[in-house]
Amino acid sequence: MEKKENGLDGKQSGRVINGPTNPMVTPLLNDLYQFTMAYAYWKAGKQSERSVFDLYFRKNPFGGEYTIFAGLEECIKFLANFNLTDEEIDFVRDSLPGCEEAFCDYLRGLDCSDIEVYAISEGSVVFPKVPLLRIEGPVAVVQLLETPFLNLINYASLVATNAARHRFVAGKSKLLLEFGARRAQGPDGAISASKYCYLGGFDATSNVAAGKLFGIPLRGTHSHAFVSSFMSLDEIVDKVLRSSDGKSTCKDFICLVQTCLTKIQNSSSLQGIFSETNQSELAAFISYALAFPNSFLALVDTYDVMKSGIPNFCAVALALNELGYKAVGIRLDSGDLAYLSTEVRKFFCAIERDLKVPDFGKMIVTASNDLNEETVDALNKQGHEVDAFGIGTNLVTCYAQAALGCVFKLVEINNQPRIKLSEDVTKVSIPCKKRTYRLFGKEGYPLVDIMTGENEPPPKVGERLLCRHPFNESKRAYVVPQRVEELLKCYWRGNADEAREELEPLKELRNRCIKQLENMRPDHMRRLNPTPYKVSVSAKLYDFIHFLWLNEAPVGELH
């Protein structure tokens, strides 16, 4: 895939920044109105007016009280390579009625060399109303960033949050696997889900493309089709398996497995529990073990878990064990996972005990049947023996809430603060170019986020500060911070040669996410009725918001 390069050659301060992961992310991935507005700004001679926009969301998703911020890297990659090709410009011209040719020349010269982006670090825990990004630059150009930025951040942050919530309910010790490629909303619904679920705390993905692009660990075994593609043991032609240490060779692995199956059938605890198992399933398991003797993991529910799948699996696992290999475990994809996983564990433990096979009881049980936060929580309450959860549909499509509502609002133009009013108070924007801080309390937890005007002095450690709710005059609190963290850092400085934040590897973003989540006060994290985290403005900003509001709102006439 070609990477588009603009006048900056994707470089800033000598560093090359690649284009977005998906080459379809171009300036045309935009709402038409960004171009009609650009044209109208240009016609009015306003296109270069210096504007400041905030990108933020109004409500945490999934009924929770926190969100994971993700998608920033893709935005910066988009910025760094922003330019319109001649073909794209022709298309824009033809889409705008009465468009003058000189506007095309204007578009031809556009890049992001005059844009500044301040952002919260990707992977951070974030809250409503606090800007995730503050974008400053010529108004027509910044508007052209609105739709792509929202597109790149909304889903990324939503699915990262969903992953973090699944991790929270599953607990630290479980292996979490993202299995969503087939049900995701399109190809990069799949690929970016894999990326941002990893960021949000998942351990691995089934998606090979995502593994290759982002270095995410891959997991996968076989499907029901593999099992039912076998008819009988006669199909297996090459029955030879070398032992793990390479010192001996089993000439008929099928025969060894059959012997092991008989051993299990005759063992004291399992006698009479099952009779004849499905032979096509057994053939499939043996074939799979011959292909992957070091990492044998089988799907055991094609015919019947306890009557066929588990005995067949255990026979193959025992045979592998005799040759010095260690089978990994099984996957359950249907039925009552609490009950089945417990029964499976008992079966494994019975073999460990009766047949004296060390660690056989510790084999991994993976579950993967339409799981989500609720079902994992319910499993925990019932008790289960699942070690790894494979989660697909509900995770990647964010089934419980399929969209995050980030918005992109003008807060200042030509140094004049701007406000967007609404009859719905939650939709009123917070004006002014702002700075934002996270204040930490004595116990090390974050206490409150505060927004101030750009030129206000920053909050100081140990100094008492009034934090006000931006719209509710009676909600306010004095805070004496023990630590102050400025949230918005410069990630893009256009042509300017000053230092800016580096884009970090995915693994670092994941570490930040996990660490920040661990550092949250537990009541904000509860699944049921979590405590809202406080988001505030300085007293000075509060006063200014309400001054501007009254200034802009028309006064009604009563008759």
Add this chain to the structure above:
Amino acid sequence: MEKKENGLDGKQSGRVINGPTNPMVTPLLNDLYQFTMAYAYWKAGKQSERSVFDLYFRKNPFGGEYTIFAGLEECIKFLANFNLTDEEIDFVRDSLPGCEEAFCDYLRGLDCSDIEVYAISEGSVVFPKVPLLRIEGPVAVVQLLETPFLNLINYASLVATNAARHRFVAGKSKLLLEFGARRAQGPDGAISASKYCYLGGFDATSNVAAGKLFGIPLRGTHSHAFVSSFMSLDEIVDKVLRSSDGKSTCKDFICLVQTCLTKIQNSSSLQGIFSETNQSELAAFISYALAFPNSFLALVDTYDVMKSGIPNFCAVALALNELGYKAVGIRLDSGDLAYLSTEVRKFFCAIERDLKVPDFGKMIVTASNDLNEETVDALNKQGHEVDAFGIGTNLVTCYAQAALGCVFKLVEINNQPRIKLSEDVTKVSIPCKKRTYRLFGKEGYPLVDIMTGENEPPPKVGERLLCRHPFNESKRAYVVPQRVEELLKCYWRGNADEAREELEPLKELRNRCIKQLENMRPDHMRRLNPTPYKVSVSAKLYDFIHFLWLNEAPVGELH
């Protein structure tokens, strides 16, 4: 973006087929287990066994009784260009523990020259359990198509169905605009949403990239930021506007607008309804009209719809009218849309009447505030004056149900029918390579879909036929079809030189969708408690399913 080409050079019978729209759709957009299985098949010497897989879904989405099939074209484009690059093969090898080098040679030679795909035509109305695609070919290759095909079809069909449902509730006469780019699940969540919403009956999109790629009509005006970026009328430097016929020039359009505003204020019906309007809003509207005098459409809710937005808009529209232009209308993005649209219409009609401006009352009212099926339905029940709906989040993310559950099941291998069992009857697969037909009744409506074995004689017009529920023995009906349509047509025939279906333009798929929906019996289409459409199997297939089931299911032991 480069298109990858395989040994077939993307050609079949001399025709070149381009790669998928998104260049990220490669054979690596796959679950790892497709590659582990391919390896295990290859190790067992089974990789070329002739297999037949069905792709189908089990349940219609959104509580409805129909689904629109979409995504086929992308699948065929993927097939036609299927090949693995050396770099991709290296990555696969490194991902498979103990992978032999000879397997890489096998992967290197893979293409879809030995694959056949039969499918229902894209844009068709389809039902659960009936195969949308039947894919035949070497088992290892067909398995590598599973994940990409499911990914390309699941979301496409889901969002097309969602669009069709929105069209159904909005009615034929309304303009439906897809505005989802910013909230979609990633970049091609946006681009493919635009494509498939158009297929499902939408009229236009705001997404410029989708307009360019697929020729979908584009729509868009301006945002709240455009309005609030203006401070006062003094900002407008160039106030000149030529009349529509080019014969005269208005030297001060601002002055003309102000005169018009006064006229409205003094008109008999509107006197005293509003007083001073927001001047920054008026400046924005005037600027926008100067840029687009032929297509002026304004967003009127930045400050206050009835006190500011509508009077300001009407003043500009009247001024344009005096110069021979016709304004298009307004957009409402907040508030009570039923009430506001009605009030706006009254305002427009009062101007038409009082100031004698023909057609002023007929201007278009567009609504766009978090709309979905339910809100449009509720608006219809309350009564409203909206002409066009702009629908975003709920439409493109399929918020009401974010995933469709298409599956891909082995139904035959080496001419041996295969079945996948489950304790949940709805999850049992229907074995055999099948043909499928739609039977139409006297009134022209489709009555039932029927699946038969491949070699059974096809249903005949006028001949009585027993249609059986595949799993419920008491549900059966005799049908005398007045018309019979075979559903599965050949869309890919590998290297064979025989005729196959051409890929049709998007517009044709949209026409098919609209036409087939119009031809459905109305009770299947109801939003509340729709009647399920019947899906059946032939008597012969019924008997065979149940024979195979008993054959494969292990018999329990009671103690």
